[in-house]
Amino acid sequence: MDRTETPNRRLDLLGFFCPVPVHEARKALNEMQEGELLEVHADDPETLQDMPALCDRIGVQLLNITEESGEYRFLIRK
DSSP states (O other): OOTTOOOSEEEEETTOOTTHHHHHHHHHHHHSOTTOEEEEEEOOTTHHHHHHHHHHHHTOEEEEEEEETTEEEEEEEO
16 A cells, blocks of 8 residues: 555544454445445454454554554455
8 A cells, every 4th residue: 555545534543442443444444435445443452353353343544553552443345
C-alpha cells in the first residue's frame, strides 16, 4: 500500500472486546465496495488472531498489522 493512500473507512474499536471488533469489521466490510480500504483500531489482544481469521474466512486482504502501546491497527482491502 502506498503510504499516501487514505482508508475509505475507519473504525475506532478501542475498549471493545471480542467479538465486537470482528463483528463491526465484518459489518463495515459488507457495506464497502471492492478495492476500498478499511482501517480498524482495537486494543483487545484476541483481535490479533481473530481479525486475520475473519479476513481469510470472507476473502479480503489483510494488508498490515501494526502495534503501538497495546493498540493494534489493521489495514484491510476489500
